[in-house]
Amino acid sequence: MFSDDFPQLDILNKMFNEKYPFMASTVSNGYTAFGNPWAYEIEELLNKMFPSPDMLSNAVDGYVRFAMDVTRRQSRFDDEGAYPQKSFAQVADEVYLNHDYMERYYLPGLLLSHLLWPHHFRQSRFFVANFLADMKIKGAGSFVDAGVGTGFLSRLTLATCSDITGIGFDVSPASQKFAQLQVANYKLADRYQCKLLDLCKQPTGVETDWLISAEVLEHLEEPLVFLQKLRAILRPGGKGFITAAINAAEIDHIYLYRNAKEVEEQLVSAGFIVEQYQVIPAYKPRKEDIPPPEVVAFIVN
């Protein structure tokens, strides 16, 4: 189906079909929804990050385990209406500082989800069309990515804006390493540095006109404190791209946002002005009274 132009995508499709029949439609659904631009982007990602069959097979196993875990937690959340009570320190031990878990499941799973989950891919398109395009037009010289995760948005930014330099921050050594690896595999490492830092506790020593912080807020006990720190980093007249997950149960989601308005209120309370936003549900509601998970992205100044 994809063999001529997208050999890696074809292998990915076959792996899902053979090993995980319940995910057999994952690739064809993505192609049907987003077409060649999506296929070229995921083909490049697979080539850069998982070039050998063994690496791709391990990434697929990690993705499936990650996706199954998310779906099972969401099913429990649908019944209980709350995330399990956890502290940030507990989550850090269980996830961010757990190298095996991060490297085998979390980071490959999250990275592939940026392209395989339609709501994640749509959000990255919103980022490219509305934030990166603005950075490019205005000739942005540098950016800060607070909470890099896999480094996906840092890499997109470096690849899109050819002269820009970037600094990323994260609390997880595994994230730091993975983000650096992704940027290096795209041959962008000379313009990027990812530092290990807890932004809620330590000063960054930087200011920026262009700030990115994607899917961090729901991981924190006090997201408003984090937003106040972000506001202090962003220079007057600068712009930020800040996202959050809503009603989305995951192993490391602590703070429950029940709607996009709650996120917006915290942004305003921290001193941001909302310029634009987009809310995307993960899927159509399965039952009328159970809201689906959503992602919301804000462009702020």
Next chain:
Amino acid sequence: MSNMERLVAIYRDVLKKPDLQLTPELTARDVDSWDSLAHVQIIVEVEKKFAIEFDLDDFLTIRNVGDFFKLLQRYGVEL
């Protein structure tokens, strides 16, 4: 109701196929409504009905209905 009848009821309900016949060879490729969400929903409903909790790694071993039956037997469910 036997354990097998309970299982059949769960599959039929989650997959919205009231006449579905379970065979060991049946896979998600054979049922159009059997996607990843439905797959996990089946597992979660089975966990609730039989008061068990699977290890997440067990999820990766299930290729067809027969694999799931074997897994259930490992967790002490008589079929």
